[in-house]
Amino acid sequence: MDDVASNSPAQSADILLPCRECDLVVAVPEPEPGQWLRCPRCAHPLARYTPHDQTSPALAVTALIMLALALAFPYIRFEKSGVSDSMGLLDAATQLAAFHDPLLGIIVFTTIVVLPGCFLVALLWVHLSLSGRHRLPGTALLVRSLPRWQPWMMADVFAIAALISLIKIAGMAQIGLEPGFWAFSGFALALLFTVQRFHPLALWARLAGPPAPPEGARAGETAAGQGLVGCEQCGHLQARQAGRACQRCGARLHRRHPHSLQRTTALLVAAILCCFPAHLLPIMVTTSLGNTQPSTIISGVLQFIGHGDWPIALVIFVASVLIPFGKIMALGWLCLASRQNRQLDMAAQMRLYRITEWVGRWSMIDVFVVAIVVALVRLGNLLSIQPGPGGLAFAGVVVLTMLAAMSFDPRLIWDQQQRRNHDPTLFPRSH
Ligand SMILES: [Zn+2]
Ligand SMILES: [Zn+2]
Incomplete structure (x- = not known):
């Protein structure tokens, strides 16, 4: 089952995820198990909740x-x-x-x-x-x-x-x-x-817990437009500093390839x-x-x-x-x-x-x-x-x-x- 995530302002329980195909920051509520949430702008599948995948x-x-x-x-x-x-x-x-x-x-x-x-x-x-x-x-x-x-x-x-x-x-x-x-x-x-x-x-969520976005990050705008960068590996939204690796997973960060x-x-x-x-x-x-x-x-x-x-x-x-x-x-x-x-x-x-x-x-x-x-x-x-x-x-x-x-x-x-x-x-x- 698919659903489209919201690009309206984030509720307190929402997670902010940057879309890796269009860079829009999206407020993602916790989905139902097995459900895909898609980016409202480009329809890229953003997240899927798989708590105990056997x-x-x-x-x-x-x-x-x-x-x-x-x-x-x-x-x-x-x-x-x-x-x-x-x-x-x-x-x-x-x-x-x-x-x-x-x-x-x-x-x-x-x-x-x-x-x-x-x-x-x-x-x-x-x-x-x-x-x-x-x-x-x-x-x-x-x-x-x-x-x-x-x-x-x-x-x-x-x-x-x-x-x-x-x-x-x-x-x-x-x-x-x-x-x-x-x-x-x-x-x-x-x-x-x-x-x-x-x-x-989903694996990163189990390994490192839910990503915590920086203060003031807003849904409905691009990460680059807010001076932020989204990690392509783990989806963690963070402040952009040249040459720094992702705080959550250690991957190299690039605003664009x-x-x-x-x-x-x-x-x-x-x-x-x-x-x-x-x-x-x-x-x-x-x-x-x-x-x-x-x-x-x-x-x-x-x-x-x-x-x-x-x-x-x-x-x-x-x-x-x-x-x-x-x-x-x-x-x-x-x-x-x-x-x-x-x-x-x-x-x-x-x-x-x-x-x-x-x-x-x-x-x-x-x-x-x-x-x-x-x-x-x-x-x-x-x-x-x-x-x-x-x-x-x-x-x-x-x-x-x-x-x-x-x-x-x-x-x-x-x-x-x-x-x-x-x-x-x-x-x-x-x-
Ligand atoms: Zn997108
Ligand atoms: Zn990362």
């Missing part, structure tokens, strides 16, 4: 058991002309390394196994610490770090990539699903639910440069009965269309072509719009920013498809698939556009509106 640790333990099973058992079996082979989850990374693509292997293994595994263990450590009388060492550091790992965990993207790989190979040979496949699918699902329930502000527009633009330019090798060089090379055939991202899409697999062709085209290009254009436009004084639709800009931030990781589908088919199809001259240099370049495009979205500060969108309105109480010139 479901998250249970989900995290389930996900870890599933991951262990997925690593212990074979993932997919492959059979052609009486020769059969099976791949494990680890093979998806080690085979890339064996074909002189160790960096891509590391990216795949880190995003589907290492980071999710570390996230789940760290989350269990935090919950164990919060449920005991004494805090365990490193609890604050972990609560501060966990949100940064979240976008880079891609088990769900890999699970979808596995389904696409099966359809891709189904025409070449017989395929069988092994126990590791089902265990990994269960792991991806349990991880998804764990991440959905993860809310750092430093050099946000310059960094975002530089990362976008690097992503555009990576697009050329990503789309011009082959991402995989298929050897069948001694004949080798390289394929690029686009020729892979055309192959699916040729075989009549329209839905898969569409998924690959959207994930590998439309999303990266759309993301570069959307972020470029947001950077330009943040510098201009023209009347623009704020809600539309925020929607564009959120979609851009959310869809980026799904572009990794094609990279994971390559990792799976390379590990699976290893029958030498009879039939084998090797990774091409385009795969690493494409992974580079995905990583760079994700970093660009993270370095863009959405509060700049709202600053631009306030500058245009010349409202000195909301945004004084000294900031």
Whole structure:
């Protein structure tokens, strides 16, 4: 259940929270358990009350058991002309390394196994610490770090990539699903639910108590307009002093992300440069009965269309072509719009920013498809698939556009509106 928080003056029981996407200070009453409170200006979810959350640790333990099973058992079996082979989850990374693509292997293994595994263990450590009388060492550091790992965990993207790989190979040979496949699918699902329930502000409330705003802080105005700064990690509103860390959680404080527009633009330019090798060089090379055939991202899409697999062709085209290009254009436009004084639709800009931030990781589908088919199809001259240099370049495009979205500060969108309105109480010139 969602509710919109109030931007009217705070009642005594209210907590003042700065919205991390538009900087408005919002008076947040204590919500009902499980209820989300949203920012009245930009609709960003501000707070959720989860007093004694037992479901998250249970989900995290389930996900870890599933991951262990997925690593212990074979993932997919492959059979052609009486020769059969099976791949494990680890093979998806080690085979890339064996074909002189160790960096891509590391990216795949880190995003589907290492980071999710570390996230789940760290989350269990935090919950164990919060449920005991004494805090365990490193609890604050972990609560501060966990949100940064979240976008880079891609088990769900890999699970979808596995389904696409099966359809891709189904025409070449017989395929069988092994126990590791089902265990990994269960792991991806349990991880998804764990991440959905993860809310750092609720953890900080249990770890450090409710945040106490400084004297005279007012709801309904921006934090920057009052000479204050909101901590992006724990939501604590405090006086702004250059170079000082958050009093409550120790995170670095920034009124806005430093050099946000310059960094975002530089990362976008690097992503555009990576697009050329990503789309011009082959991402995989298929050897069948001694004949080798390289394929690029686009020729892979055309192959699916040729075989009549329209839905898969569409998924690959959207994930590998439309999303990266759309993301570069959307972020470029947001950077330009943040510098201009023209009347623009704020809600539309925020929607564009959120979609851009959310869809980026799904572009990794094609990279994971390559990792799976390379590990699976290893029958030498009879039939084998090797990774091409385009795969690493494409992974580079995905990583760079994700970093660009993270370095863009959405509060700049709202600053631009306030500058245009010349409202000195909301945004004084000294900031
Ligand atoms: Zn907001
Ligand atoms: Zn903080």
